[in-house]
Amino acid sequence: MKKAVFLVRLWIWFSLRQLRSQYWRTLTVLLGIALGAAVFTSVRLAVNASVDSFANSMDTLAGKADWTVVTPGARVPEGLVAALQKHPAVETASPLLSTYVRPAGNGGEPFLLIGLDPISDRDMRQWSSTGTSERGSSWLTLMRTPYTLLPGEKLSERWHKAPGDSITLEHAHRTVDFQVTDILEPEGLALAEGGGIALTDIATFQEFTGLHGWVDRIDLRLKASAQNDAARSIAAMLPEGTVLEKPSEARESGKLMVRSYRLNLSVLSFVSLFVGMFLIFSLVSLHVTSRRHEMAVLRSLGASSRLLFFLFLLEGAFFGVVGWVAAIPLSSFLVRRLVEQVSATVSHLFVRVQVDQLPLDPLEAASSFALTLFVSLLAAIQPAIEARKVHPREVFLRHASRENGSPAPYCLALLGALLILTVWPLVRLPAIHGVPLSGYLATFLLFCGFSLLSPWCLHLLGSHLPPLLQHVGGQPAYLGGRYIRDSGARMALSVGALITAVGLFVALVIMIHSFRGTVELWVEQSISGDLFLRPKMSEINRYRDPLPPQTVQLLQDLQESVEIVPYRRIFLTYEKVPYQFEALDLSRLRHHASLLFLQGHPENIFRELEARDGILISEVFANQTGLGVGDHFTAQIEGTKLDLPVLAIFRDYRTQGGTVHYPLERFTKKSGDTSWSGARLFLKHPGEDLEAAALALKNEILTRSGDQAQALEVTTGRDLRRIILRIFDETFSITSVLLLIALLAATLGITTTLATFILERSRQLHTLLAVGASRTQVRTMIIWEAVLMVITGEGIGLCCGFFLSYLLIFVINRQSFGWTFIYSVDWTALWISLPLILGTALFAALPASQLVFQRPASQVLRE
């Protein structure tokens, strides 16, 4: 304890005062690490908020249920409620229906309408209304009066509706005036979906949605005395296709989908922290170098080498702790901006979330603190070990000198090459529980490996370039080149920050470009169609409401002029992997569109599909389930058992999991389900202006649908494709933000690195002045050094980025999301941005070059 107190005291005397006197440098590094910590923390918090809000919604919806009865891909007959209720082990059987509906009129935001039996539900879920402290009259009113509802506080505020007011709601099939009975207290069930829910009686729900006779699920609470085999005996009484599930299953499968996204963002945000680590390293090692003599004095006065080690480790810890504290306001600023974007992305890609609060998770805060501290200590450990090596006899050396102990550049380069080579076997390892750990490790090794290549590259540049440089930039350029040659291993880690940031930048530019290119191609070929038609809110209601029969009839009447490609889409899970089963009229579709098959010619595949019974699966589904061509796929859909071979794998970028395609006519025959989830329309005679023709068709359908029109969502193909690409771009905007911050931190790194080198050599630089160099010449030399450094960093970063882009596309994306893309490089973006980064980095070098002449030459030289 006494020792620790003394250590801190000595650290304050020795290190903190130094940091304080050079506050610009200290602040820069602190800013860098704070940015890193803030990005990391706020991204984690934002993603967690989304995941938590989803999990909470699922939990409050599940209530106190022990089991849930569902029919995958379909609904449960309501008659089961009474049968289950009479089972001796069942305490309560409570039916539940839910769907997204929205207030009529433009801009009405969809919300979750929940239909339940207020009486059976009282044992299952907690909710009450504000007007009555007991559930009292409001639930009775729900039961007594058709089309009454209890909105959550948030909804009533959004709608400006008080009890007694009426609101018009539209669902896929109907539009009805509802009366607000009362407002829900913000507790329990009312907090699901971030408070954006409304309750109604199950009778009203069925009458509104036309789901007479059906419920989405039946939640069961068992008696405390229920035997262990109760679940089995309950399951035995269920009709075929209806199953007993743990209520947590839906939540877990949702969380599973978000997990990869969460991890990817975490890793991406960690890069900023990683870049911050370079900054700490660079400053601490500057101190170790420039204060070597002082350390020798300490040693001569009786300080142990361990003491020096801890002194510098403490410096790292200081940056970690203070950086993290400084990150708090930054995080709270960032997280507010991120949370909306993240939750939008999570909603687009995986599960619908409504974030209404940002819980401050102490565990998350503690872990971000621990990580920041760890990274900072890690950054300080190498310089601290260097400090440990200071020998007391160095006290007799008049000036600080660097021991020539660092390994030769080619040794580092060999090590770097070795690390890069390790990536090769590493990426062939499978993901662990869906987490591409080896992919992330490979990424880390790439960054380290390429950073280690830099001294050798600098040495090469410095050895061969100076004559040329002299020609271009005169003596200063020549000297700058020479200095770069001899700068040694430390440069590797300092340039490392830049390599990491540029590498990441290049890789993401390539990945996003490839991704977008592939998605565009996919949209063009697979999402073809002149008009798309489906019930309103199909997407958020997971296509559970088919097209009304009148609409189907109307479409069939149009067949003269329009080719109709109907489909039936059902959301299911295969061994806990969520996917969409889509039965569609492939034989008609292939005349107009194609699928992007991973292997094989489309013509042959379609021919095979006509000849034999089988399915086509998406790349995502294949990667998530391990199914390949020739394997057998089994599923229970709407009570129909399917056991079919996989005929081919196609690329698919629709969100919310993998896809299975099956010919519609075969599905209809097997299941007897003739309903359509939606249809694509192709104009047989589009004429010259396709868009105008499509719009005309849209208007015709809407006009002829009459009352049904308001239940339909009719989108022209061009609009739909534009929407898909817009969602795509929104999804990646967060990536761009993270990337910019990493680049910013790297730029700060360049400033500190250069400052380090300049201060280290101030004697040498002043000697140059003394022997006749002009200040401009010295500054020019420094700029040249910066140019060489930044070019090397960018060059190596570029190489690193190409490697990394492969890794991202073919390993990490495949293991995380199950898809890969057609590789293509966005040269234009690179050509524009790389010089821009160079310019920015050089701009960042300017303040450093001003440092040289801060102190009078005579003073520097006399020391």
Place this chain on the structure above:
Amino acid sequence: MASIFRVQVYLTDKASRRLPLLLCFLAAMVMLMPCSSRAETSYRSVAGPCHLEFPRDHGPHPGYATEWWYYTGNVKSGSGSPFGFQLTFFRHQFVPPGDETGWPKLPSAWRTPQIYIAHLALSDIMEGTYRHVEQMARGAVGLADATSDLEKTSVFVKDWSLEIRHEDSIHHLTAVAEDFGMNLILSQEKPPVLHGQNGYSLKGKAADSASCYYSLTRMSVHGDLVVRGQSIPVQGSAWMDHEFSTAPLESDLLGWDWFSLQFSDRTELMIYLLRQKDGGMSPASSGTFVDASGTTTALVFQDIAVEALDHWQSPHSGGSYPVRWAIKIIPLKMELTIAAQLKDQEMNTPGTTRITYWEGSVSVKGNGKDGKPVTGEGYVELTGYDKPLNLP
């Protein structure tokens, strides 16, 4: 009897909680009716003769707001352990007849005007424990219902049921809860007793402050009780009430005390006392005496003298209930002392329907008709003693 006033309690809302208990019913009824004037006229009311006919009138009477089938009894196990039991089925119509016309054209199967509630209680006199539980369900999709045809009348709420076989007047009660229950066969030993004027039982000053009310005052019981998973064969005697009405309790009333007593000389006595807010007894209080042959004597307010001898304060609701009484039936020269077999027999359901009343097994001794010494058993129901609900 007086269960007519029970259903309302759980229907209370913030406004009606400020009213005395007995007003709650009125408040609840008004509240239940979207348009009170129309609603009042659309429910069927009891304002005159009930024309009860059996077995037809064992069945449900939709159109009246409230109805119940109410069984209490005292039984003994083979080893002589005494038990008291109560099983009640309530039907409550919360949508007045005729309002169905406002329903959607294609109504959901869940849309129903009826709610059913059932109360089950078991008093283990030896052990000194009182168990009770309730069930509630809407009268739809097979969750609860009441039906009657030539063969039988059946009423059920979830898996609790009552079945009356018309052919031989056998009543079959089945209700099993988490840790106790019953499966009892009841045989009617006396014809139905019609209270008041042939079943028209006045409960206030107005002619329509009334119910149709009959009892099966003596039924033999055999079957099984279930306690903590153990089946206990029992035998004994039971009492059944069936009553239906639409009328709210009149506003000056506070609560009521109801006694159903079966004597060793095979006679029975039912009395109900309507307590006024001013502390006195309502003149509508009355009773019925049934002799061994089943002949009834109607009793009026002036015939009955009751004195509470002991009280017990409920730790659950805070209500203070009388638990020992001295009762005189003046014209019949009856002088009886009645004592609760257990003090705590309070039906208290704060988590669910929030109905609170005391309903318990009692023993009786004293002088029966014409002063002859008798012993007996019975059930007593006490309402309006629950303090929180009495607060103005």
Place this chain on the structure above:
Amino acid sequence: MNEVFSSPIIKARQLTRIYRLGQVEIAAVDHIDLDILPGQMVVLKGNSGSGKSTLLSLLGGLDQPTEGELHVAGRDLRKASPAEITHYRRSSVGIIFQSFNLLPTLTVLENTCLPALLAGKPSPQVKARALDLLDWLKLTARLQHPPSHLSGGEMQRTAIARALINDPAIILADEPTGNLDSRNGEIVMELLWELNNKLGRTVIIATHSTLADRYAGLSLFLKDGVIAEYS
């Protein structure tokens, strides 16, 4: 003034320190035999590179001999572990440098206290002693100043206070007057002589300067790592 009969506080036999510079080996100290008695004032003379500083750093426990024996204050420095040598530096020697080697971020008082604090002595006690020493060295007015605010003489007096804080038996001074003007040089030499004469410390001064000559009890002249002359 010499205690002739006491055993030597410094005893070196065949003491050798060889440096390797690339392929070349240079013997900075070459098989020196040396006995220094407690309380002696010794002046090491010789040109740059003659081995004065190397000998001082060996005596101060700042460096390890390549060959030979070295016993100082009853300790075998050749065989001592790094921890023992650290302890030796803390307790037995005080070193004064030509360039003062004060830590720039510490004040005069803190610089003075540092060796005692490193040795783990309790802070109040250390501070009291440091204040005494600084008072004696006429630095009381400068206690809270950083070294950069001091004159050369003040800096060296601070260094002397720092060397004395642990009350060492041996004071080693490497060119203590090298960076001082003659007046301040005189003052420093007077102080060292006082330490030797009045407080009985063994003082070993390595210097070019003739200033020390008149205080020397023993003068050694080093040339190419060998003692060329005793006087």
